[in-house]
Amino acid sequence: MSLLIDGKPHGLTVNSFTSVSLDPPLVLICVDKGSKSADALGRAPFxxxxxxxxxxxxxxxxxxxxxxxxxxxxxGQDGLPFLPDTLARIxxxxxxxxxxxxxxxVIGKVFDIHSSENDALAFFSGQFSRLQPGKAQKALPKKETSIQQEMN
Structure with missing residues (x-):
């Protein structure tokens, strides 16, 4: 995941990520309390x-x-940093x-999603592997919403 901390892009690998709700669209990530981004997560879009x-x-x-x-x-919107050429960006x-x-x-409200057709990276039993090729589906209709609108 990635976010801005003190105006600079910062990223970290999370140990868990899953869908929580479709209405409203919510996702969950788990972040070590000792990570540099832990303090910013409740205040910053990611x-x-x-x-x-x-x-x-x-x-x-x-x-x-x-x-x-x-x-x-x-x-992206309002300077939110993200990695190029990923399978999906939420x-x-x-x-x-x-x-x-x-x-x-950390639970986040999804306000935009992009996907591509690539092989996915997975982590299982202590090692990375490639998931079966398949088509990533767009989970939400694209709508124009700013970060500020979602945070208010």
């Missing part, structure tokens, strides 16, 4: 970047094992942040 099978280096980089010196960030406004032991359970 993007969930679903990686393709060819983007394993991004997953390692944002898990703390640096792979790059410069990330080719792209920016843009969210903060909905709630809950205690989950050593993690924060």
């Amino acid at each position: 993007a969930i970047n679903v990686l393709t099978a060819k983007q394993e280096d991004y997953a390692w980089h944002f898990a703390g094992k640096a792979q790059f010196t410069d990330i080719p960030w792209h920016h 843009l969210c406004a903060p909905w709630s942040v809950n205690d989950g032991g050593d993690h924060l359970v």
